[in-house]
Amino acid sequence: MRSQWAWMRWREKMLAENPNWDDQMTRRSLVKLASVGAGGIAAASLWARGALAQDPTAEPDPEADPEVEEPTLEPIEGTPVGSAGTLTVYSGRNEAFLGPLVPRLEALTGVDLEVRYGGTAELAAQILEEGENSPAGLYIAQDAGALGELAEEGRLQELPDDILERVDPRFRSPEGLWTGLSGRARVAVYNTDELTEDDMPDSVLDFTDPKWEGKVGWAPENGSFQSFVTALRLLEGDDAAREWLEGMLANGVVPYESNGAITRAVAAGEIEVGLVNHYYLYEVEAEEGEQPIANHFFPGGDPGSLVNVAGAGIVKGTEQEEQALAVIRALLGEDAQEYFATETFEYPLIEGVEPIPDLKPLAEIDSPEIDLSDLSDLEGTLQLLAEVGVI
Amino acid sequence: MPAVPHIGQAKIVRETGPEPESRPRLRRDRLTWGRPRRPPVIVWLPALVISLGMLVPLVYLVIRAMDARTGLWPILFRVRTAEVMANTIFLAGSVAVGSASLAVPLAWLTTRTDLPGRRAWSVVVVLPLVIPSYVGAMTVVAALGPRGMLQGALEPLGVQRLPELYGFFGAWLTLTLFTYPYVYLGTRAALRGIDPAIEEAARSLGIGPWQTFFTCLLPQLRPAVVAGALLAALYAVSDFGVVTLLRFDVFTRVIYVQYRSSFDRSQAAAMALLLVLLALVVLVAESRARGRAAYYRIGGGASRHPRLVRLGRWRWLAGAYCLVVLGLALALPVGVLTYWLLHGVSGGEGLGGLGAATLHSIGISIVAAAAAVLAAMPVAWLAVRYAGRMARMLERLTYLGYALPGIVVALAFVFLGANYLTPLYQTLPLLVLAYVVRFLPQAVGSARAALLQVSPRLEEASRNLGRSTFGTAARITVPLSWPGIGAGAALVFLTVMKELPLTLLLRPTEWETLATTVWNASGGGAYGKAAAPALLLIVVAAVPTLLLDARWSPPRGEG
Numbered sequence: 032m033r034s035q036w037a038w039m040r041w042r043e044k045m046l047a048e049n050p051n052w053d054d055q056m057t058r059r060s061l062v063k064l065a066s067v068g069a070g071g072i073a074a075a076s077l078w079a080r081g082a083l084a085q086d087p088t089a090e091p092d093p094e095a096d097p098e099v100e101e102p103t104l105e106p107i108e109g110t111p112v113g114s115a116g117t118l119t120v121y122s123g124r125n126e127a128f129l130g131p132l133v134p135r136l137e138a139l140t141g142v143d144l145e146v147r148y149g150g151t152a153e154l155a156a157q158i159l160e161e162g163e164n165s166p167a168g169l170y171i172a173q174d175a176g177a178l179g180e181l182a183e184e185g186r187l188q189e190l191p192d193d194i195l196e197r198v199d200p201r202f203r204s205p206e207g208l209w210t211g212l213s214g215r216a217r218v219a220v221y222n223t224d225e226l227t228e229d230d231m232p233d234s235v236l237d238f239t240d241p242k243w244e245g246k247v248g249w250a251p252e253n254g255s256f257q258s259f260v261t262a263l264r265l266l267e268g269d270d271a272a273r274e275w276l277e278g279m280l281a282n283g284v285v286p287y288e289s290n291g292a293i294t295r296a297v298a299a300g301e302i303e304v305g306l307v308n309h310y311y312l313y314e315v316e317a318e319e320g321e322q323p324i325a326n327h328f329f330p331g332g333d334p335g336s337l338v339n340v341a342g343a344g345i346v347k348g349t350e351q352e353e354q355a356l357a358v359i360r361a362l363l364g365e366d367a368q369e370y371f372a373t374e375t376f377e378y379p380l381i382e383g384v385e386p387i388p389d390l391k392p393l394a395e396i397d398s399p400e401i402d403l404s405d406l407s408d409l410e411g412t413l414q415l416l417a418e419v420g421v422i
Numbered sequence: 423m424p425a426v427p428h429i430g431q432a433k434i435v436r437e438t439g440p441e442p443e444s445r446p447r448l449r450r451d452r453l454t455w456g457r458p459r460r461p462p463v464i465v466w467l468p469a470l471v472i473s474l475g476m477l478v479p480l481v482y483l484v485i486r487a488m489d490a491r492t493g494l495w496p497i498l499f500r501v502r503t504a505e506v507m508a509n510t511i512f513l514a515g516s517v518a519v520g521s522a523s524l525a526v527p528l529a530w531l532t533t534r535t536d537l538p539g540r541r542a543w544s545v546v547v548v549l550p551l552v553i554p555s556y557v558g559a560m561t562v563v564a565a566l567g568p569r570g571m572l573q574g575a576l577e578p579l580g581v582q583r584l585p586e587l588y589g590f591f592g593a594w595l596t597l598t599l600f601t602y603p604y605v606y607l608g609t610r611a612a613l614r615g616i617d618p619a620i621e622e623a624a625r626s627l628g629i630g631p632w633q634t635f636f637t638c639l640l641p642q643l644r645p646a647v648v649a650g651a652l653l654a655a656l657y658a659v660s661d662f663g664v665v666t667l668l669r670f671d672v673f674t675r676v677i678y679v680q681y682r683s684s685f686d687r688s689q690a691a692a693m694a695l696l697l698v699l700l701a702l703v704v705l706v707a708e709s710r711a712r713g714r715a716a717y718y719r720i721g722g723g724a725s726r727h728p729r730l731v732r733l734g735r736w737r738w739l740a741g742a743y744c745l746v747v748l749g750l751a752l753a754l755p756v757g758v759l760t761y762w763l764l765h766g767v768s769g770g771e772g773l774g775g776l777g778a779a780t781l782h783s784i785g786i787s788i789v790a791a792a793a794a795v796l797a798a799m800p801v802a803w804l805a806v807r808y809a810g811r812m813a814r815m816l817e818r819l820t821y822l823g824y825a826l827p828g829i830v831v832a833l834a835f836v837f838l839g840a841n842y843l844t845p846l847y848q849t850l851p852l853l854v855l856a857y858v859v860r861f862l863p864q865a866v867g868s869a870r871a872a873l874l875q876v877s878p879r880l881e882e883a884s885r886n887l888g889r890s891t892f893g894t895a896a897r898i899t900v901p902l903s904w905p906g907i908g909a910g911a912a913l914v915f916l917t918v919m920k921e922l923p924l925t926l927l928l929r930p931t932e933w934e935t936l937a938t939t940v941w942n943a944s945g946g947g948a949y950g951k952a953a954a955p956a957l958l959l960i961v962v963a964a965v966p967t968l969l970l971d972a973r974w975s976p977p978r979g980e981g
Contacts, residue, residue: 119931126942127951147931148942152682153829157927159687160833161840166848180685288563288667413679422669
């Protein structure tokens with residue numbers, strides 16, 4: 032129910048921008064499904080990549096649309112979902128994020144998706160316990176760390192080049208065992224009534240300065256925050272990380288239970304700055320209307336602008352490999368990437384799909400040089416946080 | 423040992439185990455007369471099988487701990503482990519004491535006094551039990567946190583920040599508020615089963631009401647109170663949501679961190695084994711505190727409903743007490759959830775699509791409750807009627823699954839199911855089995871306390887008149903101990919309704935319950951969406967407590 036509703040909302044949004052969007056979507060689906068029936072999934076995805084390269088927000092020109100004229104394609108009658116088999120997905124991404132996309136993925140691939148939602152880490156542990164008998168075909172994770180762990184344990188299967196090539200090497204496994212699907216950047220969200228962009232420091236490390244005393248908030252239990260601290264340790268060393276954490280505590284940093292709570296507190300003026308992911312600003316504004324808040328990206332490869340990804344990998348030995356490949360291709364297709372961009376306000380990771388207009392483009396973010404798989408070992412970070420007394 | 427009143431025809435019999443040699447031979451013979459020394463196969467075999475099922479998580483943990491990548495000793499013997507152990511013990515003990523202190527007065531007020539609105543109170547005071555602890559903790563933080571709703575309301579008065587809620591105090595308060603019903607349910611059932619003759623005799627001999635309560639009533643309530651407090655303590659040990667949201671470092675939190683952050687299942691297993699050890703210590707302590715007494719009427723006459731105590735002007739104070747407890751444990755979370763619901767719905771979130779999840783929740787909870795009660799009966803029977811070393815050990819075993827964090831039991835069943843019971847993996851039967859392993863002690867504790875109140879003389883009479891063991895159980899024991907057994911079933915029903923880690927990992931794919939729906943919604947930070955299923959969960963869970971109450975006919979005003 033909810034997913035259909037969310038789809039409707041998305042559709043309305045797209046229609047507002049482009050009155051012909053509906054037609055284009057239907058056509059794309061039919062084109063794809065016809066290809067599935069005719070030439071198999073590989074052909075379909077190749078075709079789809081060509082067909083989807085078109086910008087959906089471009090000015091429509093029905094007369095000149097090449098897809099309409101395509102003579103070899105025949106629409107398929109009846110319900111095509113399931114015609115290409117079933118795929119069991121273990122999703123560490125929440126139903127609120129992935130759910131609305133499921134019917135679209137099914138329509139695009141013909142694969143019937145059975146999604147099992149759970150915590151990213153719990154599902155990773157489940158796949159490890161299940162061993163060879165895992166019913167899971169595709170694993171979708173909230174962060175790169177869990178994928179790195181499954182890869183290290185030899186539970187993921189190598190992905191073909193046509194999938195890997197779509198994504199910047201920064202955002203996928205160096206061994207080709209998993210790929211990112213969408214990106215999120217660490218930022219400092221600040222209150223625009225109190226501060227301007229010029230007031231913001233060049234590095235997250237500068238928040239230990241006395242002038243920020245009691246004005247900064249963080250969420251130490253949050254996974255993204257902990258990934259950031261891990262990155263800080265990798266880039267600057269354990270001692271520097273400890274010094275910074277202690278400095279922040281001494282400076283009266285305010286702890287919150289979640290990034291959303293921080294962002295609301297900044298909007299309400301309780302604090303002036305919060306260390307969060309970039310998309311919370313848009314989530315809060317989507318719920319509560321425009322707020323006096325803005326995102327600050329740190330320049331110069333600062334650990335404060337780490338870009339992390341949510342990603343996916345195919346479980347080794349699955350009988351559903353073909354379906355899993357089709358679904359990953361669809362997730363890295365224009366529809367799904369557009370969804371991540373406009374609905375979850377994340378960064379799309381393929382070329383040709385842009386993030387929402389007021390978001391700083393991914394290419395312009397000076398994120399630190401780090402292999403995201405290296406962020407999988409969080410234990411040292413947690414120990415550090417506990418020792419310093421942050422958690 | 424407190425003095426045992428021997429007044430008129432009614433007595434409490436305190437049967438101790440191995441009798442001291444000095445005791446007259448005759449008495450011992452009289453007490454064991456007519457009872458077989460060995461339990462029948464129909465009792466011990468199922469009890470043994472069920473208790474062996476309890477070993478699944480333990481065996482799994484040992485297997486996992488053995489394939490540790492690095493040595494386990496440095497982890498197990500570092501200072502932090504000791505610190506966490508101390509925290510865990512302290513929290514479990516405080517929650518046990520706290521929940522018993524809250525619940526015993528509530529149980530007495532709602533069964534034995536003319537408290538205004540007594541029947542209604544007796545239903546609603548159980549309800550905090552159904553609030554999932556992660557939801558409860560979320561609402562407590564939202565309302566009472568340093569910058570929560572209460573602070574917002576007090577802001578005009580110049581209150582900028584409330585005192586720190588995080589740490590021990592917040593975790594203790596929240597856990598106590600959501601676990602006292604464990605003690606309450608058992609105590610209420612025991613109060614209803616207690617023969618009032620002793621109290622009446624005591625009162626007629628001029629003993630004051632307070633003294634009567636402490637010398638006659640409380641000792642009889644001890645098994646029920648201790649069993650409930652044990653459940654509360656072990657709940658505190660195994661719970662994850664509260665200690666995480668309120669930031670108190672106990673074993674569960676450390677174990678989850680191992681799974682979530684370093685994905686080290688071996689270290690987590692080693693920690694969980696330490697937790698098992700701790701649970702064993704608690705169980706031994708409990709068995710010391712519990713005593714080995716039996717509480718049934720011997721001699722002639724039948725027990726009847728007790729006379730209600732008139733509270734007089736104390737009734738308003740008593741009412742205020744109930745109101746405060748309920749305000750914190752029920753009105754606060756429900757209020758916050760309702761606020762989120764209205765907030766969310768006004769933002770466009772619908773209420774549809776919960777029908778299937780509701781049916782799934784109710785169905786699986788009923789099946790699990792029935793299975794747990796069936797499994798609990800032989801174990802409790804053995805423990806009560808054939809109390810010996812073996813019986814005690816089997817009963818203790820059933821508590822293991824309950825003391826472990828849900829994720830550990832869940833992964834044990836994932837391991838068992840995926841590798842050895844493949845056709846059953848991610849099907850409802852295996853899920854029910856896992857629920858039974860996790861929640862059996864809730865049924866065993868209540869059944870045990872109830873059986874203690876049934877005189878074995880009645881069973882012996884039935885046997886002598888030609889009924890089989892099974893027939894006697896069905897016609898005599900079960901009907902007589904129904905309030906306790908029913909309380910156990912209700913407990914299992916309520917806790918299965920809100921259970922999360924087992925449900926998420928072991929349910930059939932795409933088979934959603936209200937609890938998974940709450941989790942799905944709140945995981946995205948969308949409290950508005952979580953509120954509707956959470957409120958529905960509370961409403962649905964109120965039904966069995968209502969039914970349970972209806973089965974028990976209330977005492978009339980003048981007895």
